[in-house]
Amino acid sequence: MTGLQAYLLLSSLLFAIGLAGALTRRNAILVLIGIELMLNAANINFIAFWHYGPATTYITGVMFAIFSISVAAAEAAVGLAIIVAAYRHSHTIDLDSMNSLKG
Amino acid sequence: MSISFLIIAVLIVGSTAAAMGLRNPIHCVLTLSITFGGIAALFLQLGAEFVGLTQIMVYVGAVAILAVFAIMMTQSRRGLMLGTFSRNALVGLLTAVAVFSVLGWAVLSQPVAGVTAAVSPVSVQQIGSSLMHEYVLPLELIGLLLTAALIGAIVIAMERKEDTE
């Protein structure tokens, strides 16, 4: 296993744990956090690929990571706003009980 | 593969697993901060100092705090403690395991060696000048995105009497 593969494996594991959290938690906030972890996993990929890339003078990977962190923050803000507002309406953020739309 | 990497990796995986598995949401967010810190350390180790610092500022400083606020706001009223895991959580877990096996298999079966050249840490000046040159368009876009997200979040979360009658 090369160094790059180790980083990729770590990011895959992080991605999968985030996914597992998003798929299993009832609390909508923790589902959102799981998604944030998945975004972080992608960032690890970017930095690792940049680090092991042919020329580190091209900082594309670094820039992509910076931008994706900003995007993730904005997403978290919007997501938490939606969750809080939904709670104010229905007094729950339990995803299992949110099933009135179906079919 | 260095020892430091191993330590950081174990830290990240352990704290992430805890963040996704603990019962109390507040504890989850606290362990999550450890994860974010670990990832920042990973970035530092790889020579991307600025990204590491951004990571700490944005995730630990903003996202985690926001999440704590949100958890407190959504749990006080009825004192209702949510059941931790949803129905069919096992299926979700198995799905995640399957995704990981596929990803892991792909990573391990492809020999991506990478070039282990001498790493020149990227300087803040370099990043700043790139942001003003090659990356000026994404920068503008991010600005718009943050504006839109800010206004949207405020409108949504704003509580007005006539809105929630």
Added chain:
Amino acid sequence: MTWIVRYVCLIPALPMLAAGISALLPQRSRKPAAGLAIVSMAASFALALCAFAAALSNPSPQVFNFSWLQFGDQTLALGWLLDPLTAVMLVMVTFVGLLIFIYSTGYMEHDENFTRFFCFLALFAGGMLGVIIANSLLLLFMCWEIVGLTSYLLIGFWYQNPRAAAAAKKAFITTRIGDLGFLIGMVWLYAQAHTLLFYDSGRGALESGAVSHLAVTTTIYGLTLSSAIGLLIFCGAMGKSGQVPLHVWLPDAMEGPTPVSALIHAATMVAAGVFLIARIYPLMSAHGVEVVTPTIALQVVTWVGAITALFGATVAVAQWDIKRILAYSTVSQLGYMMIGLGVGGPAVGMFHLITHAFFKALLFLGAGSVIHGCSGEQDIRRMGGLRKYMPLTFLTYGIGMLALSGFPLVVSGFWSKDAILYSAHHWSVSQLPFYMASLGALLTAFYMTRQVCYVFFGTLRLPGHGPVSHSEPDSEDTRHHGAGHPHESPAVMTAPLAILAFFAFALGFLGTPLWPWFQSFLNGDHSVAAEHEPGLVATMAASSVIALLGIFLGWLLYGRQSIATCEAPDVLERAQPQTFRVLHQAYFIDAIYDATFVRLTRWTAKLADLLDRFLFHGIVQAISFGVLGLAWVDSFVDNYVVNFGFDSSWRSISMGGRAMAALQGGRVQAYLRYIGLALVALVLYLLWGVAR
């Protein structure tokens, strides 16, 4: 007269315009809507006559094409054409349509949705006429779809009746199955020939260049491309023209108002499939490298037609509903048209199409008149003796029945059916379709006689205050006349009957073997010469015998059964005319001969009766059991295999829909799981065998 080619497009445009205007009229403006539809149809008829005259003077296809849009490096052109085929159909559709429009004003008089009815009817006529004039398969398909759409709307016109709603659904879906093949064939043709125009001064898809290219290219199973595409398009024709096994919708479609049945499901729309095959006949009959005289496509057409012809005829024998008998008979006759196309070419098939359109419209309108007169009753067992109450209807219906049965020499149906049988007899592939068609012809005469016996002869069996089984919307009308006697329909309904009856007679003389004007016109050569071909007279004789035998058998069987059930005084006359006549003469004319002749006649009668009962009756009974058994089996197959298969497959589609809708269970994390699972599945699919 070439100006007419440019303005042929007005013929469908006028009814469509009328439909558009009447769609915007309020529901209560009944007279304007009907007037608009009839005037537009009359104008179209006049134009169609002009077009016909133009086609007479110049029988080669005249086209008006225009480039419609640029697509890639190709131009997609649309256009219309005028050739004998178009001209004949135009005149037929506008004329029959006009008559039916007029008839409808009487039939639908009491319907609250009168205006909408005429809107749909005019839209339908426009679509149908569009199919006829189209010089592009694309334009044809567009109009074809409009026709299908309006057919759906009209069958389901009395949507309160759940059977009508179900029938509309069934018609729609069944024809769509056929259209599926049509569309694939069309796209394939476009991909191969790069044009969808039929005639385009040498470059059209039906002209020698493209056809010869398509005919030499072979695809799977040694099928030539032209045959393969032709067969796909034939799927569409099968759906529209009710060929087995896509016929299921046609009998059910009788739930619509009777004028609709007459116009759509007897005269025009169902004929569109036959017309389509006649239109693309050059494609269907294109020879490959090795010359097989009947191409595979035409052989399939013939066999499907033969099966349909026999099938429809046998099923019709076992029906009680007056319109369903006619519906199955339509199925059967469409089969004949297909046989005609397959074995004899467009002229033979189209001739039967035209004559059939007239006499079947006549029969349907006559049936409508009967139903109207009997206050919505459709069961022939509860009719009887109507010829007294509705003499005009009876007369015209009788003519229609003779035409359909192929009564020798005088009616049009005889000549057109004879032409088909003759061609089938000389088909080089097999004699079997000929025998199937002959048997079908026998049965046709048989069941039509049976129906007429039931409806018009005997005593009135209409229950005075019985429940009205059919939900005709004119319930007020029902209350008015329900308790009283059946009544003759108003003149606005009987006049079209009389006109149609005239044509049911007269049209036949356009295509007799002695003077085959129709055939030569359609084939484009003007040598109106009598053809003396071998076996012509023999076939004519055979088909005469078949028709007469059928009528005779029908009379024999159903005359007898009615005696047993009815005690009316004129039963005997109807059942055994010879015996009765003999008795009558003896009784009535001279008492002197009483002692001798009456006794003798009585003995004769008794003998005849005995013979009849034990010998002749036995034979007839055996035949009838055979026929009825066959009919029952067919009916069974139709109801429980074809229909059931259809219904259950529809149900399973619906079930599948429900099962898939169940995926949408409302829990977001289940949805998120599907993303993960899809990722795993797709990646595994991609990596299977790669990562080694």
Added chain:
Amino acid sequence: MSSIQPTYSQLLSLAIPQMILVGTALLAMSIDLLALRRATLSTRSAATAILGSLGCAAAAAYIAIIHPNGNLLGGVLLGNAFIQLLQIAILALTIAVLLLAAGSTFTRHVGEYVLLILMATVGMLFLVATQDLLVIFVSIELLSLSLYTLAAFNKQSRFSWEAALKYFLFGGMSAAFLLFGFSLLYGLSNSTSLSEIGAHIHGLSPLLAIAIVCVAVGLGFKVAAAPFHFWAPDIYQAAPAPSAAFIASGSKVASFIVFFQLASIGFAGAQGSATWGHFVRGWIPVIALVAALSMVLGNFVAIRQSSVRRLLAYSAVAHAGYMLLALTAHTPQSLAALVYYVVTYSAATIGAFAVLSIVEAQTGSDRIGDLPGLSRREPVLSFCLAIFLLSLAGIPPLAGFFGKFYLFVAALQSSPESMPLLWLVILAIATSAVSLYYYLRVLKASYITTPESSAALTSGRVSGEEIPRVLCVLLAAAVVLLGAWPSLLLRPLLNALPRVF
């Protein structure tokens, strides 16, 4: 990204339409907050929406007159005839959505609502004009975040919240997959430019396979292809009508274009083939499978719906399947067919939502069972609805039919000898035959069935619906016009195409 220094003037010239929109957005919000404080809600929403549409019109006029051309930094931002056309189409659809919003009273934050719609439009305009992963990602997120918020704007409805939350969680996860895929693409090519990535990819490697599937997930979510469609029925049903129409229309145009570019340029080295029985692994069979699943699932589930909006959602899934057919063909002709299809589809969908929003304002329901009487009560509206639905069903001579026809012909002509996509075309035609059935159910309800009560026959006009009414008629006219003269859109499209490929 290469290190060529960008000239700001070049960037400026290419991004002026977007800037006009941003300026209009801020202006609309500030006018709403400052000048219109005392005005009634309907005045405010009409004023801001019309201001927003004027901004869009100005941006479109700029594009139409100036024809901004250029190529910034090797594909970061492009301008050519094709992109100009797409941008004008997107702006036109946005104007339609804004006019639909002009009559709405579901929120008090009308200025912010218009601002977010315009921000999302800016995201779309960038999305179709770029061939760079980073810009694609950020633009998609700008679009998505605006759409999440727009979907949650109705504060009165609990369903609206639930749908918005589900939409957000689904979208967030798709974005995570998309970003993961992008990171792998970056790793494989060390570049974010699509053409560079295409040049680095030779054959299918395991990581590339994951990247392809992740991209399919992320963009499959945006275009609502099965099995990434689960958010769509809820959003279509519960979101405010303008939001739902916006999500169903303009967003789809942009997403399909970027999907097409990513697949055909970025994955050029790993095409594969979807010939029946001879699948070769690559991105084409993946898209083909998603397309087939979408067609089948969308059409069959739509049969069972009783809410017209949900029905539209499932039919949208089916339409996404048809449009993915154009991706699998990936020829210039199929791109033209795709654009024609998605634009006419969007117009018809916005129209259907416009009709539904008026009907809902009157009756409070969008169920098929509550439609009877519409044709007597609102003859013009129900006629427009008929045109939109028949166009969606692909009935000639409406625009939807020609969209389908071109699409299928283009798919078959991608290689006329072997016709590898014949099975998919046959499936598309077969399932679209099913689709006509459920569209007709809606039409039958509004046209033929008589209502239970006579109350359904009396017109209950609600104030503030004049603009949506006009919009319905305009869109219906557009659908008919584009169907009768497809060259109106096709000729400029085809003229613009050669410069892309």
